[in-house]
Amino acid sequence: MKLIALIYSSSNIIDSLNIKSFFELAGVCIYMINTDIKIDNSNKNRVLVLSDAIVCTVDRAYGAVCKLYDKCILYSSLPDLLNQFLKDSIVNxxxxxxxxxxxxxxxxxxxxxxxxxxxxxxxxxxxxxxxxxxxxxxxxxxxxxxxxxxxxxxxxxxxxxxxxxxxxxxxxxxxxxxxxxxxxxxxxxxxxxxxxxxxxxxxxxxGNSFIMLKARVYDNLIEKPETAFQLYNECCNDDCNSKVFLYKAEMMDKVNNTNRAKNYYNKSLSIDSQCYKAWSKLGCNYLKCKSYANAYACYYNVILNLQNKMAAGNLTIVDYDYMYNAYINMIQIDIILNNHIRALRLCKHALEMYKSIESNQFYSKYKVDYSYIREDITLILNTVVLKKYGIELSSRYGLFDLCKEFSEL
The missing domain is CATH 1.20.1050 (Glutathione S-transferase Yfyf (Class Pi); Chain A, domain 2)
Known part of the structure; x- marks a missing residue:
């Protein structure tokens, strides 16, 4: 078994995280498809065809997928899933x-x-x-x-x-x-x-799992980028694993090779358009080049990828970091382009996201002391920038109650 497609929703995060964690630990490539995200994914159908199995945690999606693809299984538990794999001859x-x-x-x-x-x-x-x-x-x-x-x-x-x-x-x-x-x-x-x-x-x-892991060791632990890059190159034959191109792009970022970084991020996203980290880092590279429209579109896709998780109270600390910075970068681009009304609207959305930290339920599902994490989230988010733009823009349009909200950040 080399590839599993996992169809899930933002509200059913525990099952999807459990499946993802187990099969990643087992060295099986997981292609995640969130049914709530409305971003075009032209590679999805190809992945569903090539997958050894399609695992679905969403009842309403299961019936539709079963009509189009074989090997689709509605998830109940990991042991039941593995038993079904054996029954359907997906594994020996x-x-x-x-x-x-x-x-x-x-x-x-x-x-x-x-x-x-x-x-x-x-x-x-x-x-x-x-x-x-x-x-x-x-x-x-x-x-x-x-x-x-x-x-x-x-x-x-x-x-x-x-x-x-x-x-x-x-x-x-x-x-x-x-x-x-x-x-x-x-x-x-x-x-x-x-x-x-x-x-x-x-x-x-x-598949490429052992080679990819060896490349990660050379990349992040031993820090031999030439060896790591050669090993990543050996894995580029896989059209269902966007991570290899994401990792290559990150290596190009480290040496400030913006053009090659953009190329690899785009390749990663052509495989998996739901990878918000790739969207964010591609946007950063476009921003370096002052390609504001492209950067703005990338950061907007970060928001699209995460907004339903926020609504469900399921953002992780990393999700908060990427989503918040997407808002800040979009606000700064709008101010550069004199789109002040849109910038103010984004400030309000960013403020709403920041306030959601208090009600976020994700970590409590794992019996973790959320006060510790909440403090860490507030430490990594640069509220000084949001406070500055929020006060300036709300004052500009005479929205003094809103101005007060920003001043309390």
């Missing part, structure tokens, strides 16, 4: 045993592991040593359980084609843990060369 018995063994461990850590992903990979540098220690321990716990499973089954991490999903999970967790440690100033637990060895001995399996 050997791969089923591999995935089910990993699923048993994952389910034992499910809420803990998802929280680790949210606080590890999908977070900024932590202020709290308590949280850092907890996340570090979570990485250790789940990786130890997978290593024990492989040891009990006499499966080495290399020189064997058995339990490939479990072996990928070990390498992936150690990569994520090392990246977390690097970001938060903690000594590495796993030698980076050991992660590379696991990937190198298994890279002919699971």
């Amino acid at each position: 018995k050997s791969e089923y045993n591999d995935l089910m063994a990993l699923c048993d461990i994952y389910n034992g850590h499910e809420e803990q592991y998802v929280r680790t992903v949210l606080f590890g990979r999908d977070y900024f540098r932590h202020r709290s040593h308590t949280y850092m220690e907890e996340i570090y321990k979570d990485y250790i716990d789940i990786s130890t359980d997978i290593l024990d499973l492989l040891r009990n089954k006499n499966v080495p991490l290399w020189d064997s084609d058995g339990y490939l999903h479990c072996k990928y999970a070990v390498a992936d967790i150690f990569y994520e843990m090392n990246l977390f440690c690097k970001k938060n100033g903690i000594n590495y637990y796993m030698d980076n060369d050991s992660i590379i060895n696991i990937c190198s001995h298994n890279e002919e399996y699971l």
Whole structure:
């Protein structure tokens, strides 16, 4: 199994995040399709045809998709999903045993592991040593359980084609843990060369997953960009994985090669138009070139990608960062172009988004102390800029009650 298309909605975020976290851990490429986002995605139908399976968490979409595509499964739980994969011959018995063994461990850590992903990979540098220690321990716990499973089954991490999903999970967790440690100033637990060895001995399996992971190690941990770029190039034959072009674009950003960065971001978005990070970073490159109309359109697509998640109270800290900065950049472009009324309207939307921090419910679903996260969100959002433009524009049009709201930021 190499590719799963996941059809979900902004309101049903727990199931979709659970599916995404598990299959990414297993080294299976996940193509996410949010039914709430109204952005043209010409590559979607191609992905649905090529997918090994289509998993749907939205009842109303399931019937429509089933009429057009085979291998469509309505999600109930991970074990049921894997059983259906075996029943429909999407996986053979050997791969089923591999995935089910990993699923048993994952389910034992499910809420803990998802929280680790949210606080590890999908977070900024932590202020709290308590949280850092907890996340570090979570990485250790789940990786130890997978290593024990492989040891009990006499499966080495290399020189064997058995339990490939479990072996990928070990390498992936150690990569994520090392990246977390690097970001938060903690000594590495796993030698980076050991992660590379696991990937190198298994890279002919699971599509490009092992090669991509090895490239990430060279890119973000060892910091050998030439080697990383060569490995990314080996993965460019995959028309369903937008991440390889996103990563190549980010590398071009690091060396200020704007034209190549724009090219790779556009390629990434031609594969997956729902990748708001690519839209945001493409907009930043257009802004550097003073291509205001193109930049504005990119930031607008960031908003389109995230507005339903905000309405459902399901924004993560990273979502807030990208959405807020999209608003700020659009406001600044409108002011440059003398579109002051539209800029004021955007200021009001940005203020509404900022106020939604108080009522956001996402992290509470994982029994996390939201006061800690709420403080971090407010720290990373530059309210000084919004306050300045909000006061100036609302005063300009005599909206003094609104002006007062901005002054209280």
